[in-house]
Amino acid sequence: MKNHKNTMLIAIIMLTATLTMNAQNQIFSIHADYVKPSMESEYVEISKAFVAECKKHNLQNADWTQLRLDNGTYITFEAIPNMAALDVDVFAPLVEKMGAEKFSALFDRYAKCYDRHGSYIITRIENLTYMPEGAIATQEGQNYRKYHYLYVTPSTSKMIAEKMKAIKELYAKKGSKEYYRVYHSGFGTLGEFFLVVISAKDELSYAKQSEENEAVIGDEGKKLLDDLFKNISRYDPITGYVLPTLSYNTKK
Known part of the structure; x- marks a missing residue:
């Protein structure tokens, strides 16, 4: 039984590697804080104070975007060059400039805001992403996000990727204006999924954009999407907003 489990684990790792190991694919480090409703205002206040300290001391080699999901989860995501980057303590210079005691006090306040x-890690899959002008995670003036989690199994993952590739090709052929990014789950996630992310100005803009896209891709697109959804194991849509005031970009 132990050998059987090891064989299955190796097979899953190899399949995941096939999907994500591409020189053009971008890896992202994700941190999720499941903030208590009663502590949300405090959490935002602490985050603003932390960003202010980073700006004050001109923290380098650290760029992250923070967003809030409609279930109260706060997500911080940062592009990293490789897995080895996770071993680098980018906050070490900040601790030195702020002082260890002040830095720790700030994070002690964070700890009171959530129980978990x-x-x-997730990886943006470039050959499944549809952004003709270039794949970027943030777009100016488009802070609304619609996240479509498409859960798959080890036996269906490759098939779903092929179906998503066909959808991208149709969008390109039809000249769709509904751009999206596709990510694949990685180390630390529970369950395997593809994540489709669509940006818009707000909820109304997203709805209008989606309606217009349905007309553009027509029956051919509907057929491809229906076929995709028939083969996934679970679908979880969720809404979020990028929070520029809680995000940080290194000052060059």
């Missing part, structure tokens, strides 16, 4: 939090 965690980190994981």
